[in-house]
Amino acid sequence: xxxxxxxxxxxxxxxxxxxxxxxxxxxxxxxxxxxxxxxxxxxxxxxxxxxxxxxxxxxxxxxxxxxxxxxxxxxxxxxxxxxxxxxxxxxxxxxxxxxxxxxxxxxxxxxxxxxxxxxxxxxxxxxxxxxxxxxxxxxxxxxxxxxxxxxxxxxxxxxxxxxxxxxxxxxxxxxxxxxxxxxxxxxxxxxxxxxxxxxxxxxxxxxxxxxxxxxxxxxxxxxxxxxxxxxxxxxxxxxxxxxxxxxxxxxxxxxxxxxxxxxxxxxxx
Numbered sequence: 695x696x697x698x699x700x701x702x703x704x705x706x707x708x709x710x711x712x713x714x715x716x717x718x719x720x721x722x723x724x725x726x727x728x729x730x731x732x733x734x735x736x737x738x739x740x741x742x743x744x745x746x747x748x749x750x751x752x753x754x755x756x757x758x759x760x761x762x763x764x765x766x767x768x769x770x771x772x773x774x775x776x777x778x779x780x781x782x783x784x785x786x787x788x789x790x791x792x793x794x795x796x797x798x799x800x801x802x803x804x805x806x807x808x809x810x811x812x813x814x815x816x817x818x819x820x821x822x823x824x825x826x827x828x829x830x831x832x833x834x835x836x837x838x839x840x841x842x843x844x845x846x847x848x849x850x851x852x853x854x855x856x857x858x859x860x861x862x863x864x865x866x867x868x869x870x871x872x873x874x875x876x877x878x879x880x881x882x883x884x885x886x887x888x889x890x891x892x893x894x895x896x897x898x899x900x901x902x903x904x905x906x907x908x909x910x911x912x913x914x915x916x917x918x919x920x921x922x923x924x925x926x927x928x929x930x931x932x933x934x935x936x937x938x939x940x941x942x943x944x945x946x947x948x949x950x951x952x953x954x955x956x957x958x959x960x961x962x963x
Contacts, residue, residue: 780911788900
């Protein structure tokens with residue numbers, strides 16, 4: 695196992711994997727049974743054989759490393775991209791995302807709530823795509839309006855006010871799109887409050903610095919590459935492929951993987 699100084703920068707552990715919580719509970723009370731540890735986990739999560747094996751091999755330092763990993767990992771600013779485990783809620787400013795949602799989201803339900811299931815609603819990435827396209831159009835419209843003024847003012851060195859107004863504008867347009875897409879159902883009230891808070895932040899907020907989201911956690915949809923989102927889960931653990939993203943260049947490279955078996959070994963897929 696790699697020790698923390700050798701480990702690369704990484705995202706937080708998947709909450710669908712109770713191993714870190716199990717390891718933490720076990721290290722706190724070495725006499726606790728696995729049934730007692732299960733009671734400490736969030737509802738819907740349960741320790742199984744693989745989790746136990748992993749937890750028993752996690753050192754305290756490695757466990758702490760996992761717990762300290764961020765839920766969102768921004769790439770250098772020139773790439774305007776953010777790496778997450780599952781996705782983001784497009785109705786909420788990036789700086790105000792719920793970490794659990796970031797780790798588990800797959801769809802947005804018709805009522806505007808994020809969901810880890812795919813049976814209802816639409817993929818969060820579809821709404822993010824629309825959000826970015828609307829944002830781009832709103833910013834272009836604002837720039838054209840400035841250029842058409844008879845006596846244009848010199849460009850400000852820090853256009854915080856203009857960016858804030860544009861952010862509010864494209865979020866309002868996305869709210870209108872939401873109502874149309876979901877048959878006149880209003881966008882969640884939290885989305886409006888979040889939009890107002892984000893617009894006040896101006897040029898220094900994440901929403902103005904990030905266009906593209908890189909994510910995993912969606913093996914069912916497989917490799918899902920779009921202009922503003924890049925889903926890299928290509929079913930490696932089930933014998934599919936392991937996909938890497940090369941930046942700069944935004945190229946993907948995939949290699950075939952062996953299929954994992956229940957005892958932790960691998961077999962040819």
